[in-house]
C-alpha cells in the first residue's frame with residue numbers, strides 16, 4: 660500500500676512537499692546539523708531533485724533509502740526528516756534521523772523515530788533495524804539507547820569522514836524486542 664502519513668502526539672511523518680524546500684535547505688546547510696552526516700551542504704537544485712524523488716518513491720524498496728518528512732502538527736511546517744534504507748533482503752533496514760537545530764532537545768526526534776520503528780515492524784514487517792552513528796555524536800546514540808536499541812559494535816577508525824578517520828557504533832533492535840518493550 661502506498662505510504663501517506665503517520666501521526667504521533669505532536670508530529671506527522673509524511674511525504675515531502677514542495678513547500679518544504681525552504682526549511683529543508685536551511686537545516687541541510689547548517690554546519691552543526693551536517694557535522695556527523697554524510698553531506699556537507701545542499702544546493703537548491705539538489706533539494707528539488709530530492710523532494711521530487713521522495714514523492715515518487717515508497718518505503719520498503721530493497722536497496723533504497725526513503726526519507727519521511729517530519730512536520731509539526733501545530734504548524735504543518737517541516738522540522739526535520741527520518742529515513743529508512745531497506746536491505747536487499749527486504750527484511751532488514753538501516754534508519755537515520757535529522758532535526759533542524761531549533762527543534763532539537765524537545766523530544767521530537769525520539770517521538771518521530773519511535774513511530775518510524777513502529778511502522779517498520781508493524782507495516783513493513785521487518786525483522787531487524789540498525790543504525791550507525793559517529794562515536795562523538797552523543798545526541799544520536801543517546802536517542803537510540805532511549806528507544807531500546809542495543810550497541811552491538813564499536814568500530815575503530817572504520818570510516819574516512821570529512822578529512823579524517825572516524826570511529827563508529829552500530830546499534831540494532833529486533834522486532835521481537837520492540838514488541839516486548841511496547842507491551
Ligand SMILES: CC(C)(COP(=O)(O)OP(=O)(O)OC[C@H]1O[C@@H](n2cnc3c(N)ncnc32)[C@H](O)[C@@H]1OP(=O)(O)O)[C@@H](O)C(=O)NCCC(=O)NCCS
Pocket residue numbers: 691692693695696755756757758759762763764765766767768769770791792793796798799801802
Ligand atoms: C540526533 C538528533 C536527531 C537528536 O535530536 P534530539 O532533539 O537531541 O533528540 P530527542 O528528540 O530524543 O530529544 C531529547 C532531548 O529533549 C529533551 N526533551 C525536552 N522536552 C521533551 C519532551 N517533551 N519529551 C521528551 N524529551 C524532551 C530530553 O530531555 C532530551 O534532552 P537531554 O539529552 O539533554 O536529556 C539531533 O541531534 C540531530 O538532528 N543532529 C544532527 C543530525 C545527526 O547527526 N543525525 C544523526 C546521524 S546518525
